[in-house]
Amino acid sequence: MCDLESGSVKVKEPSGRGRGQGGWYERLVQPCLVELLGSALFIFIGCLSVIENGPDTGRLQPALAHGLALGLVIATLGNISGGHFNPAVSLAAMLVGGLRLTMLFPYWISQLCGGLIGAALAKAVSPEERFWNATGAAFVTVQESEQVAGAVMAEIILTTLLALTVCMGAINEKTLGPLAPFCIGFSVTVDILAGGAVSGACMNPARAFGPAMVANHWDFHWIYWLGPLLASLLVGVLIRLFIGDAKIRLILKGR
Secondary structure (H helix, E strand, O other): OOOOOOOOOOOOOOOOOOOOOOOHHHHHHHHHHHHHHHHHHHHHHHHHHHHOOOOOOOOHHHHHHHHHHHHHHHHHHHHHHOOOOOHHHHHHHHHOOOOOHHHHHHHHHHHHHHHHHHHHHHHHHOOHHHHHHOHHHOOOOOOOHHHHHHHHHHHHHHHHHHHHHHHHHHOOHHHOOOOHHHHHHHHHHHHHHHHOOOOOOOOOHHHHHHHHHHHOOOOOOOHHHHHHHHHHHHHHHHHHHHHOOOOOOOOOOOO
């Protein structure tokens, strides 16, 4: 979510506009490698915070660990790739003009592979009993079909807050801010504190995919794809049609 040209927290991912400089490696390969690395680090920290979570801390430890880790990896790696580390965020960024369509699927593949690596590393360093007691940090909040509707709606709303923070704080020029990486991290912390008991507050298909693969736990896994991706579409519509600046907005461009 950082400007790839100036080094400031500004726009954008490798969208190709104004990017005649730099070779194919910097434009195509390096961003995907950074998305893989950042996703692995973020999801390793996130999974480990759940696996090692004590009974007295509740959701506070995972909320702080996820939010702080995401803010740090965005601040340190965002100038190379844009710092998404989340397929839903990449989709929202693409819809508002912050990422080329041709880079969307390479980003998704990198993020999912990073999630798998991060979850596998969390398993490697965790005591086996703790790992399985936490189901490998896979999402197990939804246990009954009666919980599904509420969980999907929660994922949509929680991811909307996250994606709005990304797109408005780091892509939309009118609302850019130097604290965008940490505001994005704070949005994750707030979401987990508020919605963790409803859906698990995933907001990130890569965060769901890695632990599900490592722990072979796929119950209601689809929720953590459907909810976040629907939220990305919603954010794209909101920004493109109503709240984006004149360069992004498609309608109502009166002087």
